[in-house]
Amino acid sequence: MEAEDIKRATWRMAHEIIERNQGLEGVVLVGLQTGGVWLAADIASALNEIEGVEPPLGTLDVAFHRDDIGLRPLLPEAPTNIPFNLDGQAVVIVDDVLYTGRTIRAALDALNSYGRPRTVQLAVMVDRGHRELPIRPDFVGKNLPTRRDEMVDAHRDGIDLGEIVK
């Protein structure tokens, strides 16, 4: 995928978010640190261009909610900033790559601390499979079958696929 494809996929997901929620009433975006933040910002500006409304945009680092604390070093990488109440809102979690689903589980756990959303949806640029939990995305840029030992990186300029160096 090239930069143009990423942009088209971002716009398509923006349209799908509007369609699913019948507008942007009560829709808020939460980008996961660090990979999902650029995508959340891009979806938010696409939503703004389409609907003329910029939805509230937050960031979330899930380090303190992960289930593998103690198994590897887990220090938060970037700030969490959710300056709005989530009670009754439609929260769209945004991340770059969906893999095992454990990050999303941690994100769902963290969101509980900020209120009780009406609904939580998930938007990802890449779904690479290999889920370990019953989690599925609502909005997907691209489904990309991978091996477990591959590394996937999604950013504004495209998607990189690499081998994990062991």
Place this chain on the structure above:
Amino acid sequence: MKHLLSINDLGAEGIDEVCRLADHFTEVSQRPIPKVPALRGKTVAMLFYEDSTRTRLSFEVAARRLSADVMGFSVSASSVNKGESVRDTVATVSAMGPDAIVVRHRSAGVPQQTAAWTDASVINAGDGWHEHPTQALLDCYTIRDRLGSVAGRRIVIVGDIKHSRVARSCVMAFTVLGAKVTLVAPPTLLPPEVGSWPVDISFSLDAVLSDCDVVYGLRVQKERQSEALLPSLREYTAQWGLTAARAARLHPDALVMHPGPVNRGVEIAPEVLDQPNATLNEQVRHGVAVRMAVLYLLLAADPDLRPEGAGT
């Protein structure tokens, strides 16, 4: 890092790491539900042989906000009153499997000894006149939050330096971060070894007031004043107290700090405590986030898994 016994265990790099992590826990503390599951299943034991309000509460709140369980221990209601030694008490508490023991004792060195008697991580919550590392950490965090950094700041610490574990830990923390520290005290309340500390010494608060970024007042420890080192409290206030008149000569942005509990009108005048540049309540608030950071660093990650450059 397994234990936090002294500020020296951290160094500049480690203090910075605690402060960066405390930023994240400050955010956690502002959530509608200020609690994360990071230390679920861990147990923190409180072993306080000395009176404490804020330090003990602060550690308990910090542990609970991380979802750790807290084992309380109060000397007045324990077998210590039946003559049990510290060593046996530590062994008893350890046998119940805590992951961390937070120790306060009137004698210097008890936390270091405790570390040798248990498999748990030991955190020094104040030992005698020796050290109080988490107090110094929250003070560094408060200065960093208000003034941007500790490095290059001119910090005046005034009061009973000799009997103050807070002063010892703060001097180490502030100077290792690159602050310029001046101690102000009556000659009788300076420790004999102060000549080897990397600080300036003055006997006059008036001489250094107009030229500093932080005035840090220490508590006059009435309970440690058996040696008659001060003529009277009124004499102390006249010479070394931060009165309203003295506070008026401070730079408008200069901070007024104090580790608490404060003797109102002795170390600092009541009206000065109410000024916006007095940070006493902020220090207490930051104490929770900083202690969450310390507990998380000690208990959340296997020490072998710590990333490069993240302290010892």
